[in-house]
Amino acid sequence: MPSKVGLVYSDEYLKHDTGDHPENSKRLEAILSFLKGKNVLKDLTFINPRKADLKEIEYLHSSSYIQGVRELCKRGGGFLDPDTPVSKESFQVALLAAGGVFSAIDRIVDDLDSAFCLIRPPGHHALKKKGMGFCVFNNIALGARYAQNKHRLKKILILDWDVHHGNGTQEAFYRDPSVLYFSLHRYPHYPGTGDIEEIGEGEGRGYTVNVPLPPGCGDGDYIYIFKEILLPIMKDFKPGITLISAGFDAHADDPLGGMSLTSQGYGALTTLVRESSKGIVSCLEGGYNLKALRESVLAHLDSLGEFNLFPKERIDEEPNRGVKEIVKKVKGIHSKYTR
Numbered sequence: 001m002p003s004k005v006g007l008v009y010s011d012e013y014l015k016h017d018t019g020d021h022p023e024n025s026k027r028l029e030a031i032l033s034f035l036k037g038k039n040v041l042k043d044l045t046f047i048n049p050r051k052a053d054l055k056e057i058e059y060l061h062s063s064s065y066i067q068g069v070r071e072l073c074k075r076g077g078g079f080l081d082p083d084t085p086v087s088k089e090s091f092q093v094a095l096l097a098a099g100g101v102f103s104a105i106d107r108i109v110d111d112l113d114s115a116f117c118l119i120r121p122p123g124h125h126a127l128k129k130k131g132m133g134f135c136v137f138n139n140i141a142l143g144a145r146y147a148q149n150k151h152r153l154k155k156i157l158i159l160d161w162d163v164h165h166g167n168g169t170q171e172a173f174y175r176d177p178s179v180l181y182f183s184l185h186r187y188p189h190y191p192g193t194g195d196i197e198e199i200g201e202g203e204g205r206g207y208t209v210n211v212p213l214p215p216g217c218g219d220g221d222y223i224y225i226f227k228e229i230l231l232p233i234m235k236d237f238k239p240g241i242t243l244i245s246a247g248f249d250a251h252a253d254d255p256l257g258g259m260s261l262t263s264q265g266y267g268a269l270t271t272l273v274r275e276s277s278k279g280i281v282s283c284l285e286g287g288y289n290l291k292a293l294r295e296s297v298l299a300h301l302d303s304l305g306e307f308n309l310f311p312k313e314r315i316d317e318e319p320n321r322g323v324k325e326i327v328k329k330v331k332g333i334h335s336k337y338t339r
């Protein structure tokens with residue numbers, strides 16, 4: 001039986017107006033119209049997002065930062081950092097982005113197997129006191145806290161396959177063994193963090209896992225990393241829910257990423273994670289080539305729902321030698337930590 005997949009979406013997400021910027025509302029429109037054209041919306045359970053309230057945003061962000069964003073938007077907008085424009089509506093839209101993740105988590109606890117949050121602004125670069133890298137509030141980190149505070153889920157796994165390191169998410173849980181942060185990303189690259197030696201601090205040591213990669217990595221490399229490192233860690237850690245920072249900017253055609261994943265590759269990665277998870281909430285992060293983005297999202301949803309919309313070709317590319325070396329090194333560093 002196909003598993004039950006939710007889709008969080010609202011036209012309100014289009015109102016975060018970034019002008020002529022790679023992270024713009026056309027991304028969501030392109031995905032949604034493609035899903036409509038492929039006739040998959042009928043297979044998805046629509047989830048109406050709610051707005052996060054300010055107390056919930058304070059699970060992670062300082063009240064002075066939250067008020068600063070609010071004021072800036074009230075004045076008509078501006079920039080949180082040189083990469084991160086906000087418009088008049090952005091504060092409310094950002095509350096709806098984080099709240100959309102909460103709505104999805106509610107439904108996973110209740111009746112669905114997984115949910116994809118088609119939301120913006122993205123979140124994984126947002127720090128406690130600072131928005132950056134197109135991100136305002138850290139949707140996925142807030143989602144992890146919400147799952148713990150509201151639903152008493154004890155252990156959360158955050159998988160971040162966006163091509164950029166999720167510095168905000170790492171910062172949020174660096175000393176916290178209840179949320180395991182696993183990221184694979186191009187390195188060195190924006191935002192500069194995500195070294196192999198960044199593994200957490202204090203009680204959180206071993207609960208941050210960074211797999212820094214050279215440019216050009218493809219399906220075979222990512223699948224190898226999942227099988228060799230991620231899945232064994234998930235088996236040990238046994239998360240109550242898996243949250244995915246689902247950026248699709250490691251796609252071969254992405255203008256910012258420099259990696260070479262295919263949309264089919266994203267489908268294969270999704271299947272591997274689904275088979276090891278109790279429930280999945282994935283959140284859109286990056287992905288800036290509209291054709292690559294919409295096809296990758298379709299492949300992701302197809303694998304989440306086991307819809308078999310298109311035939312699965314086997315991917316049996318060998319990982320490249322450099323990646324095998326990195327995997328060996330990550331395993332070595334993390335071998336002394338049991339989770």
Ligand SMILES: [Zn+2]
Pocket residue numbers: 162163164247249285286287
């Ligand atoms: Zn990214």
